[in-house]
Amino acid sequence: MQKVQNNKAWWLVLPVFLLVAFSALIPLMTVVNYSVQDIFGPGQAFFVGTEWFKEVLTNERLQDSLIRQFIFSGAVLLIQIPLGIGVALMMPKSGIKGSLCLILLAIPLLIPWNVVGTIWQIFARGDIGLFGWGINQLGFDYNYTGDTLDAWLTVLLMDVWHWTPLVALLCYSGLRAIPEAFYQAAEIDRASKWAVFRYIQLPRLKSVLIIAVLLRFMDSFMIYIEPFVLTGGGPGSSTTFLSQTLTTMAIGQFDLGRAAAFSLIYFLIVLLISWLFFTAITHADKEK
Amino acid sequence: MRQTRSKNVGITLFILLLLTPIYWLLNMSFKTNQEILGGLTLWPQNFTLDNYAVIFTDPSWYNGYINSMIYVSINVVITLLVALPAAYAFSRYKFLGDKHLFFWLLSNRMAPPAVFLLPFFQLYSSIGLFDTHIAVALAHCLFNVPLAVWILEGFMSGVPREYDEMAYIDGYSFPKFFVKVFLPMIRSGIGVTAFFAFMFSWVELLLARTLTSVDAQPIGAIMTRTIGASGIDWGVLAAAGSLTIIPGLLVIWFVRNHVAKGFALGRV
Numbered sequence: 031m032q033k034v035q036n037n038k039a040w041w042l043v044l045p046v047f048l049l050v051a052f053s054a055l056i057p058l059m060t061v062v063n064y065s066v067q068d069i070f071g072p073g074q075a076f077f078v079g080t081e082w083f084k085e086v087l088t089n090e091r092l093q094d095s096l097i098r099q100f101i102f103s104g105a106v107l108l109i110q111i112p113l114g115i116g117v118a119l120m121m122p123k124s125g126i127k128g129s130l131c132l133i134l135l136a137i138p139l140l141i142p143w144n145v146v147g148t149i150w151q152i153f154a155r156g157d158i159g160l161f162g163w164g165i166n167q168l169g170f171d172y173n174y175t176g177d178t179l180d181a182w183l184t185v186l187l188m189d190v191w192h193w194t195p196l197v198a199l200l201c202y203s204g205l206r207a208i209p210e211a212f213y214q215a216a217e218i219d220r221a222s223k224w225a226v227f228r229y230i231q232l233p234r235l236k237s238v239l240i241i242a243v244l245l246r247f248m249d250s251f252m253i254y255i256e257p258f259v260l261t262g263g264g265p266g267s268s269t270t271f272l273s274q275t276l277t278t279m280a281i282g283q284f285d286l287g288r289a290a291a292f293s294l295i296y297f298l299i300v301l302l303i304s305w306l307f308f309t310a311i312t313h314a315d316k317e318k
Numbered sequence: 319m320r321q322t323r324s325k326n327v328g329i330t331l332f333i334l335l336l337l338t339p340i341y342w343l344l345n346m347s348f349k350t351n352q353e354i355l356g357g358l359t360l361w362p363q364n365f366t367l368d369n370y371a372v373i374f375t376d377p378s379w380y381n382g383y384i385n386s387m388i389y390v391s392i393n394v395v396i397t398l399l400v401a402l403p404a405a406y407a408f409s410r411y412k413f414l415g416d417k418h419l420f421f422w423l424l425s426n427r428m429a430p431p432a433v434f435l436l437p438f439f440q441l442y443s444s445i446g447l448f449d450t451h452i453a454v455a456l457a458h459c460l461f462n463v464p465l466a467v468w469i470l471e472g473f474m475s476g477v478p479r480e481y482d483e484m485a486y487i488d489g490y491s492f493p494k495f496f497v498k499v500f501l502p503m504i505r506s507g508i509g510v511t512a513f514f515a516f517m518f519s520w521v522e523l524l525l526a527r528t529l530t531s532v533d534a535q536p537i538g539a540i541m542t543r544t545i546g547a548s549g550i551d552w553g554v555l556a557a558a559g560s561l562t563i564i565p566g567l568l569v570i571w572f573v574r575n576h577v578a579k580g581f582a583l584g585r586v
């Protein structure tokens with residue numbers, strides 16, 4: 031759409047600006063302030079400059095959880111995006127069945143995150159949970175509180191359960207926006223199912239898929255509550271993701287300076303990757 | 319038609335798998351703790367409502383739901399009030415720094431809450447808002463307002479400019495045009511935005527828990543009480559969890575036809 035140059039539009043944006051500035055800039059400045067100090071307690075803080083930032087390069091605990099975080103987010107995207115597209119393709123196109131599918135699919139998205147953790151904590155237990163019990167009955171030795179791999183898979187499965195519906199709903203709305211004429215043309219050309227998907231559906235899904243990847247990346251990178259409730263970060267620190275490492279550091283050990291510096295770097299990583307996606311979205315918008 | 323059939327089987331299977339963990343939670347909420355720990359039963363053998371009775375008769379329990387509802391509602395109202403004019407500005411005008419401002423807003427949606435936890439606590443304590451509903455509502459604006467602006471902007475861009483111009487020619491002032499002509503046209507967008515603001519505020523716990531202690535404590539924080547010295551009270555925990563699903567279900571029913579479009583940020 032053609033937009034008009036008008037700087038008075040700032041008046042319309044001002045309330046949002048002030049509100050977000052209040053709840054974002056002040057805390058952010060506080061974090062920046064902490065990040066250059068070593069804080070032992072109220073009134074006992076020492077200026078240390080960039081020491082914490084240098085430590086990021088050597089702190090193993092942080093680097094471990096950063097690597098875990100990247101593996102986790104990567105796995106999440108690799109599983110959820112294709113699965114979500116698949117589910118969207120299977121959904122009924124309209125009518126009461128379509129609405130019903132939509133609502134049922136959206137249920138996991140509407141559950142508070144700690145309850146999601148609770149649900150899986152119960153569901154995956156070997157003694158009282160259907161899932162854990164079932165796997166054990168099949169002859170596998172499964173115990174998510176004791177075994178690293180099991181814990182990982184359970185957290186991953188929980189996230190797939192929790193967020194695949196979001197990808198599916200996004201793709202579903204993208205698919206509904208394809209005009210019927212496209213399919214008719216494909217039928218006349220006797221295009222195969224695969225060709226229809228590859229050359230008609232997939233290209234039209236591009237913009238929603240970028241949004242899906244963006245949202246899934248941001249949220250999986252910030253994951254905290256669900257694994258915290260499910261595994262508490264264990265066994266050992268095998269499912270301790272970045273947010274949890276930082277929160278333990280800041281609140282548990284009151285190591286504010288170090289936690290703040292790491293937080294800033296964490297924020298910058300998310301910001302950088304999200305900026306790439308965002309540029310891609312605005313680019314896709316322009317192409318239309 | 320064989321294909322439609324296999325599709326139907328596929329989607330039914332997926333939804334059944336999706337609902338199994340939730341069924342298990344419900345199933346457990348109607349059992350006594352003896353039955354839960356005694357052995358695996360696929361449905362409650364001694365059906366009981368005791369777990370729910372615990373919640374509905376104890377104010378310190380059900381107040382959690384009320385508290386959550388209050389701050390979520392305040393948050394939805396604030397979010398819509400500030401996001402509507404801003405989204406209009408972004409969808410209609412170019413102005414100094416608009417692109418940077420838009421990305422800056424979005425960047426707050428990306429800020430990991432863990433980073434802001436302690437500063438938030440200090441900020442709201444220092445202005446005397448700690449443990450109030452308004453504090454949580456304001457804190458949740460951090461991620462809800464940017465998202466709302468983004469979704470609304472998508473919906474508003476779908477309304478051609480000509481409507482705006484026609485209304486001016488007809489002698490409408492801007493506020494009158496905005497409320498009487500423009501807002502009704504993007505009704506569904508507003509509904510969906512409200513739904514999203516509701517959803518993200520309802521499911522968030524980290525900030526809500528940090529900013530409250532007693533008077534405004536959300537249900538999610540109260541649920542941790544079931545873990546006592548004698549182990550976990552599974553039945554009550556399951557009942558409390560089951561109840562948190564209901565408000566979301568009610569809300570999604572109203573926006574079911576638009577929700578998919580909203581997930582795509584109004585961009586399809």
